[in-house]
Structures are given as structure tokens and as C-alpha cells.
Amino acid sequence: MSYLRLVVLVLTLFVNSLRGLWELSILKNTFIVDIGKKGDGEMVRFYCPVPEETSVFWRAKGNKRNGRNLKTLVREAMDAGNFTCHLSNGDIEDYKVLLIHKYNVSLNEKILSNSKQPVECEAKNYSGHFRCSWLGTKTDVVYVFEAQRGGYTIHCENPLRREHNKYEVNCQDNESCQYGEESQYIEVVLHAVQEKRYENHTQVFMLRDITKPDPPSDLKKSGKNSNVSLNWKYPKTWCNIHSFFPLIFNVNITKENKGAPELHKDIEVPQLTLKHKGKLTFCVQARDMYYKSSWSEWTCSMHNKSRKKHKKKRPEKSPKRS
Template sequence: MDRHLHGSRRRRGTASRQPANSLAFVEMMQRFLSVFLLLQSILGTRSLDSWPKNFATAPQNSAVSLECGSGLQDVKWTDTNDKVKASGTTSLRFTSVDQPDAGLYNCWSGGEVVTSTYLFIDVSSLHPTSPISCIADSYLHSRLRCNWTQTLQETPHLIRARAGRGSSDSDWIEVTMIKEGVVTFELEFPRSCLYGEEDLAFTVYLEAVNDHTYVSDNRTMFLRNIIKPGHPENLQIQRLQPGEFHINWTYPSSWARPHSYFPLLFHLDLQFSNNKTNRTLKEQHLTITGRLKSVRIKCRDLYYNSEWSDWAEIATRRHSY
């Protein structure tokens, strides 16, 4: 009998602990949910995956107003987390913005969203960047190849660039290539007639954002100052007789035509059996004597002292002396 009662007490003790365990689990889940909601309110529920159709920028600690329009009734503003920020006004005003203020703001009227504006903190002046650098391989039908080094503490989620000349601007293109902080991109060159003196510069613009910050950069330049031709092509060595060779090549296929109007200057490194020399000339051929082993060649604009092209692949002689 005592054993039976003792066993009953043990079972009742086990049963009495079960509600306590369930209560502890509920309390733990409530704490977890509270922390999750707190983080959600701080960090926001959305992350940028495309450029906002409408956005505003403001330097840190500056004042800014977001506008909704005029003549609207029953107006309210909500933030990224659908929290009401203002009511009864078509202007949402910030007296001193900081990163927690960044995000999407919706203006509502009559229960419908009238405008959506994403607010970024403009840190362009706080994060100096290296200048945008570009090169082009031709004066006509050219593409600009550009680099930009970003110095934001957080890697930008979105980057875009465009080029413009005068009142003519190209469309924004999205840039995705980032390697060790260097952004590389290509742009269509703003069209112009370059059979005369170039008197109008063009500008390359770049913008980058993450969820909170915005940075912009631009550089104005003349095409003639960033030309870097492609390397010469079809470099060949022909043996005329023992100890005499004829070397010829062609213009880069990407170079502007007619070549008589856009001439190039060529530089050759000549490697002989016992010495090395070089030649610089305008022609597309050269005859030399000696125990030639190999040749390499590069080129640049004849008139504007452009950057030299990369070296073409080395050509070696195929015949005996």
C-alpha cells in the first residue's frame, strides 16, 4: 500500500512539472518574437533589389521634405514597416536626417498609395572616391570602358552609370561587376561628328546605393584624351633572302576609318640573335637586315599623342636565315 501511494506521488509530481515546462517554452517563444520584431523595426523588412522609381537624397544631419502633391484629402505617411509617420499633411519633413531615417515612405490618400519615395542619406562628400577613369579604342562607333573605385563601408547593392554630352544623355545602365572594390563597366559613347575638332566634352555619371546610403560621382573629359587603340593585327615576318626580312601588319579592326584621316603611329621592338632595337614609323611595313628572331608591335594616335595600345602577340620568324 505504501509502495502504491509512493508511486502515485511520483506520477503526480511528474505531471505537475509538465505545465511548468510548457509555460517556460511559451515564455521563450515570446521573448524570441519580441527580439525578432525589434530587429525588424530597426533594420526594416525590405532590401533593395532594384532602383526605386522615385527617390530623394539628403546629406546626413540636413533637413529634407518629401512631397505628396496638393489638393489631397485624408493624407497620411507610412514608413518601410507601415508605421504611420505623419497625418493630415502632404509634406513629410525631416529636420535632421540620419541613417535610421532612410527607407521607403508611402503617401496615402483615401486609402490608396499616391506616391512612394525612397529616402537615401547622401554620403558622397564623406566618402572620397578615386576618379572615374575611361578609355575608348576608336573615335567612331566606340564604347567607353571605365573603372571606378568605391570606398563605402558597405558594398553597394546597386550601381548604375551613364554618359552624356550637352543635352544628349544615354540611358542608365546597371553595373554588376565589382572586384576588390573596383567597379568596371562599359558605356555607349555619346554620338558626335569627329571629322572636325572636338569642342564639346562629355561626362560620365555614376550612382551607387545600399539600403541606407547614396553616393554619386562624375567625370568630364574629351574623347581625344582617353583614346587607347586596339593593338595592330596580322603581324607577319617574311624572309626575302638570307639575312633580310619584310615585316607587315594591319590597323586594329576597331580603329576609325578612313585610316588616312585617322592615322596611327607604330612602334616595333625587334629582337635579333645578338642585340635588340626598335623602330617608330607611320607605314604598315618594314624591311630589315640581320639575324632577326622576333618582333612585337603597338600603336597610338599619330596626332594626339594618345595612350599606346597593348602589345600585339609576338611574331617569330619561321624560316632559316
């Protein structure tokens, strides 16, 4: 069975790597033409699905072309666009949308030109939910996002634009079993369409590769004299059964007037005891104990600020009446 999956994957990658004309299945009647740097172009042929005796014509690049078959040479974006097949009375019978995909071009020529790998994905736990994001500086771009694992499709919401040109999409793998070992990769594809141009960006990962817990919560300091106990809790978004999904912690302690901070690594329980008199602050971050994925962001305790005593003001004496 594993061999069969491997063969299917190899065939899929092989088919997707062919240059020429191919259909973009996620958008109806949309086709992509792959054009290299040389700009030799691609001869594109479309067929209007009507009986042979039906009189039809195509509207292409502003021109009228009679017949069911349309042949056009595509070299650049101006050659792409909408192609419509009309009956003799002018009614539209069929249509095709043709987009240009330029490959082997510089980063500056791409629709998403901020990074070679613009899509970043992250999960807070193993529930099957993950979020992907990217930066899009151009406002006239349409994004379509899809994800799959093995032979099934993972549900993803429509991409939303956030602040600072950041786009996000939430996905939920309902077939994922958080208590089982992952055996198949998740593949996500971001499709970007800008007028007559097209490009896509792909990421392949396991959930465990992209898991980054939220920071620990409820940081507290307790103790008397020189015995100090630092305590914190697992993040609320982490898996409930901590014995099955344990975290390890790094603790960074800053003591008042004591110079450089102390870093305590790979603490296996949400508690640390130490000897210290005086004020201190501590910061904690978390990571999966058994898989070296990403550490959470740091979260820090706060100083206990002492209240300053204010002297009570004496009431001013009222002026004597003359």
C-alpha cells in the same frame, strides 16, 4: 554661343555643389540628403499631392503621422528610407525614397572605396562608341550610369558585371561626327546606391583623350639573306580611312643571341626593313599620329619553330616459332 554654354555649365556645377536636399532625377521620387562629417543633419519636408480636404497620413520610420505635410530630421542612414502617403483606407497615394549622401568622408567609408576616381573610360576609335568600367567589391549595390554631351543625352546600356568584380557599360554617341573636330566635352556620371546610401562619380573628357587603339594585326616577317622586312596591319577596329586617321607605331625587336632588344620609335608606316641574319621576334604597338592619347597594348610575332627530324623506327622482328 560659346559664352552661353559656359554660363550654363557654371550654373549647373554651382547648383550641383549645394548641400541639402535634392531630387535624383534618374530615379523616380528619389531624393538625396547631403550629410557632412559633423552630422548636424537636414530637416526634410515632403508634401502629399492631394486636395486639402482629403484625409491622408504618412508612414515614416515605422510611425504614422497624420496630414499632408511631413517634416523629419535626417542625420544618418537609419533616418532615411521609404516614406509613403496613404489615404484613410490605407491605399498608397504617393511615396518618396530618401537616401543619404555623406561627403568629405574617408575613402574607406565610400561605397566605391578602391579609388578616388574609380571610373575609367576608353574608346577604340572615333566612331562615338566608348566603354567605361569600375571595380565594385560590394554585391548589394545598384548602379545607374548616364552620359551627355552639350544639350543631348548619349545612349548607354545597363551596367553589366564581369569577372573579378569588374563592371562595364557601353555607350554610343550617335551625334558624334568622327570627321569633325570635337568642341564639347562628354560628361559621364556613375550613381551608386547601397541600401540607404548614395554617392556619384563623374568623369569629363573628349573622345580623343580616351582613345586607345587595339593592337596591330597580321604581324609577318619576310625577306632573304640579310634583308628582312617586318610588316603588320592597322587594327581592324580602327577607322577605315587611314589617310585621315593615321597611326604611328613603336617596334621592339628581339634578335636571337643579340642581347638587349632594339626599340624603333614613331614609325609612320606599317613596315620596317632592316639588316639581319638569323631568328628574331618583333612586337608592335600603335597610337594616333596627331594626338598624344594612349598607346595600344603590344602584340608580338611568333618564332618559327623548326621541326625536329625523327628517325623512323624499324619494325620489330616477330619471334621465331619453335
